[in-house]
Amino acid sequence: MVEFGAFGDAEQATKWFSRQDNETIDYIKVRAALRDFVTVYGADDAQTELLALVVLRALVVSAAAASADTAGRKPFIAPAAKAHGAACRISDELRRNPGVSNAADSAKYTVYSCAGEQRPAPKDAADAIYRSTNLSGGVAAIALDADKPGAWSPLWHSAGMSADLNDLWRKLKNQLGSGLANWSFWIEWYEAILNGTPLPWELTHRIALQVTDEEWNAGQATVALRIDAIRTKLLLEKEIEQLKKQLSQATKQATAHRKHNNPPPLDDDHKVGAETITLIWADLEALEAEIANPNAEPSALQKIAQRLWAIAKKITRYCGGKIDTTLEAAAKELGSTGTRWVVGSGAVYWLSTQEGTQSVAKLAWQYAEKLLAGG
Numbered sequence: 001m002v003e004f005g006a007f008g009d010a011e012q013a014t015k016w017f018s019r020q021d022n023e024t025i026d027y028i029k030v031r032a033a034l035r036d037f038v039t040v041y042g043a044d045d046a047q048t049e050l051l052a053l054v055v056l057r058a059l060v061v062s063a064a065a066a067s068a069d070t071a072g073r074k075p076f077i078a079p080a081a082k083a084h085g086a087a088c089r090i091s092d093e094l095r096r097n098p099g100v101s102n103a104a105d106s107a108k109y110t111v112y113s114c115a116g117e118q119r120p121a122p123k124d125a126a127d128a129i130y131r132s133t134n135l136s137g138g139v140a141a142i143a144l145d146a147d148k149p150g151a152w153s154p155l156w157h158s159a160g161m162s163a164d165l166n167d168l169w170r171k172l173k174n175q176l177g178s179g180l181a182n183w184s185f186w187i188e189w190y191e192a193i194l195n196g197t198p199l200p201w202e203l204t205h206r207i208a209l210q211v212t213d214e215e216w217n218a219g220q221a222t223v224a225l226r227i228d229a230i231r232t233k234l235l236l237e238k239e240i241e242q243l244k245k246q247l248s249q250a251t252k253q254a255t256a257h258r259k260h261n262n263p264p265p266l267d268d269d270h271k272v273g274a275e276t277i278t279l280i281w282a283d284l285e286a287l288e289a290e291i292a293n294p295n296a297e298p299s300a301l302q303k304i305a306q307r308l309w310a311i312a313k314k315i316t317r318y319c320g321g322k323i324d325t326t327l328e329a330a331a332k333e334l335g336s337t338g339t340r341w342v343v344g345s346g347a348v349y350w351l352s353t354q355e356g357t358q359s360v361a362k363l364a365w366q367y368a369e370k371l372l373a374g375g
Helices: 010-018 022-039 045-067 074-094 101-114 123-135 139-147 159-177 184-194 201-210 213-218 220-257 268-292 298-319 347-372
Strands: none
Touching: 022 045, 022 101, 022 139, 022 159, 022 184, 045 074, 045 101, 045 159, 045 184, 045 201, 045 213, 045 220, 074 101, 074 201, 074 213, 159 184, 184 220, 201 220, 213 220, 220 268, 220 347, 268 298, 268 347, 298 347
16 A cells, blocks of 8 residues: 555645655556546547547557556657657647637646656646546545556546546547547547456557557547557467467377277378368468568468368368358368368367367458558
């Protein structure tokens, strides 16, 4: 528990923050900023969207840093400085517009809340944090965050704290959702943190580090495509890892089946099973190499996806089960089509790899499509 003393102004807030460790400061700062984000709401839809995007850029980088361990925070320092600078610059430009002046002020306060590498916290950040915590429940919010640093509990700790903020969030969410760009990821990301169930931090970290300045500057339509591709790639990597585990287990099961005193003859099922596991493994290795390439070739991904899909179809055809038809039109039969896959003692390990092979094939195809779309 971090000793917390109530304070009544920004000067007292600055003194209190100066006595805390960096991790606690960063955690409380970004949570204060996340609460304050809902005030970035204005009459002009286009300019509110611009403010929302630059503030979300600052928030996602700051949240990534605050969720990393001490050793893992360094990569986020430079991206955070860029993100904070861009948000403040744009909010300053828009403060003269009557339709978004209040939203622009809120945007700058929000960014100040999560910004700053100096210790103790600079006065502008302390002002913003004090403003944010007053807006979202006063010093009680800081007290609860300080009590459990790094816990990422629900953002608004009580119904009384969140009543007005919920209404602001509903308005901002509706405003963003009514535009042409796709804001669904940001809505999901923010509400997950709001509810105390953040999306996987690895995804937040990748977004913070991999979306380029040019992509952020191009606007939300471009950012949405890029995030979608980053997310699909991460899911694909996880599915490849899981399928490799399944293949290793299937091989062990098949080997164990034959290691008793009177092993049966090596039937067609086991022969083709071993051959097919080798084929799948080779394609997974090729797929890993391709997606690790910053200039991954969509056509290469599609070819691998088609081969894996064909294997999944064959396993299903001869061992039973359901096949998803997402890639049915694109799947091509492999060259070695003459072997009859008999349902025998190896059926269990055949089926254990069928769904994983389907999933990897679908995600590889989807990732190729997202790259083709500009992600």
